[in-house]
Amino acid sequence: MSESENKSYLDMDLLRFTTAGSVDDGKSTLIGRLLYDTKAIFQDQLEAIELSSRQRGDEHTNLALLTDGLRAEREQGITIDVAYRYFATPKRKFIIADTPGHIQYTRNMVTGASTADLAIILIDARKGVIEQTCRHSFIASLLQIQHVVVCVNKMDLVGYDQKTFDTIVENYKDFASRLDIPHIDFVPISALNGDNVVEKSSNMDWYKGGPLLYTLENVYINHNYNHIDARFPVQWVIRPQSRDYHDYRGYSGRVCGGAFKKGDEVMILPSGFKSKIKSVHTYEGEVEEAFSPMSVSMTLEDEIDISRGMMIAKPNNHPKAEQDIEAMVCWFSEQSPLQLRKKYTLLHTTNEVKCMVQEVRYKVDINTLHKIEADKELRLNDIGRIRLRASAPVLFDSYRRNRLTGSFILVDDMTNNTVAAGMII
Template sequence: MTATTHATTFGTAPERRVDLLRFATAGSVDDGKSTLIGRLLFDSKTIFEDQLESVEQVSKDRGNDYTDLALLTDGLRAEREQGITIDVAYRYFATPKRKFIIADTPGHIQYTRNMVTGASTADVALILVDARKGVLEQSRRHTFLATLLGVPHVVVCVNKMDLVDYSEDVFERIRAEFTEFAARLRVPDLTFIPISALVGDNVVNRSENMPWFDGSPLLSHLERLHVASDRNLIDVRFPVQYVIRPQSHDARDYRGYAGTVASGVMKPGDKVLALPSGLETTIASIETADGPVAEAFPPMSVTVRLTDEIDISRGDMICRPNNTPAALQDLDAQVCWMDESAPLVQGKKYAIKHTTRWARAMVKEINYRVDVNTLHRDEDATEIRLNEIGRIRLRVTQPLFVDPYRQNRQTGAFILVDESTNKTVAAGMVGGLPHSV
């Protein structure tokens, strides 16, 4: 594959460390999510010549008199035929200031579970609003879901400003309506940017058509957005994925605990505590595939060696002695139901996976189901169906070491699995809804 001027280097000089930002797009159907991502990739010169040629040819075959940049992300054949996004499409690009992972999520209500999947790891949610249509139910629904998923930054892109003559009044009216709704959710950080994804106004380059807007273009805003403080809000959490015991004669005394750091910073010499045993010890060393390191932090995958031989197994948790997660067998949680074959009902049993620990869980109670468009709670609900959100109580067969999801998205999340089909049927978040809902 050859690259032209529309390709750029994914990375920077070795002496510079460029951090990573994950963002998800969301909004109503045909609000231009895929076009926006295509414009970001095109104007930041991060697509290859053959990709551009393919998109130009498909655009021509469909009778378009312009290059449909949405085709860069609508990769499935069904998506291209229908002109909609069905599955979550991930794209990667970089600028000299930052690396990005984009999740382009569907707008249709029947693909809510896909949107939840795409936004679950995002630092930023881009909510697109069609300037001609204003704030719709889907706009509210996706903002609610982003808030529920703990996405710390929301950027509202008022798109298709070229179709309303770049009207400042239209933009301000949408901003006022959206701000009023978002106040009920207490969105931590809310930004508004007027754009035209099709033409390129305020996406990568500042728009000459909207001199009244004194903010930054979208890419500049994403490059400068500070996200480091949004992570590691809880002290050390290290779920053990695997116990390493080499079988060779020379390494018989080696015992390491492999996993991914969920939060906090670990260093050799630190005092730690193992759960569920409650035994304390000290970190002897931290190793990676490239050798020992002086510290480990999210999302590094490392092997931790301890000074004492204590009983630690897969699913156990290493943390600080004076800062431990809650060990719970009764969970109050929000769930997004993902199974089209059967609803969630009281009394049903499932396998539950939380960090690296598996257990069995029974649905003890359905507290309510949420209408994600109006935020109304249906406290008489007896089931939760596909793509619906609800609050439930689970009873688990063994303690799970959890933190509230809004404080730690790694140790506050879980999945439910139907043991008869081995299908993931729900994504869950420990804790309640945003305070104002």
């Protein structure tokens, strides 16, 4: 064993989380605080924002300036897009998808949530559970984020009052019972003063839980990866054409579910041919077992015509292969609403097919969770349930079962833009 095998960073794991809150909830301040207190902010960055804060006439060093990178954002004091931030403790590396919380930015929240294992939802202690809290929680639930941490912020402005906190917790639990979020934690904080963010606050002795960072460091992460249903979308076929590897055909890709090992019987879809795995390997050599989200290559015992977009699964457990799909979608296009019967390109795993939306069944009012059946036009930031028909069978699982084989995007062929994100029911 080399010396480096003992290094602690070789045991660190990764947690991706998203933060949702509005301009005034102190979300950027909270992130600034996490970065600052875990020393992910450097002296030159701090000096730069201290200078900007003074020039803007801010009272405190405005930690929000750390996350608002683009010129327009600094000028308007808003966050216009998803920004990714990084920090690490000896236990974990963290990736934050920082998304703005205004109603018009549902699109960004959905984007940030799509890769998150956990969501932080900020509530202003003075305002309690409001419409946008519901909106953020609904999106976390829709995107199947398994763990939500509700941070009741600005506790300093309510005198660190326990009753205020307890009431908010009750109200939130009441509302969240209509959602599908298995784990919810509550932390009373003051991002501005650093109470219960990294260090436990001495201002709230009544709170027995750990500070936010403690939760982030210790929460169990299952990464939403499915380790049951073996799914391997073929991404690229490696054919070296060299003397040493004359007949080599390696199917490369990232495991999207379950596990694959040498000798496993597999079924290739959509053709339905069966074969056996001859080897599973990476650059380092053969691996005993490949699981999600490993990037590997496989060789098979039989010569079968397999190309990008096809899927390797197991004969007794394979995805559905259907042309008619029911899904929840969030509409992303600023230019045009969803048009029925128009052709879009559907991107799903490594596959691409044309499709048409046959019907919008209903829209969701994301503030009240009510179904809207009267107005069925899906415009920017709208969420609704649709039925679409693809030009060829799509190999999918339900999004609830598998986030990677249950998700898709729609591309408008006129503009090449991504116009919708979909979760298959």
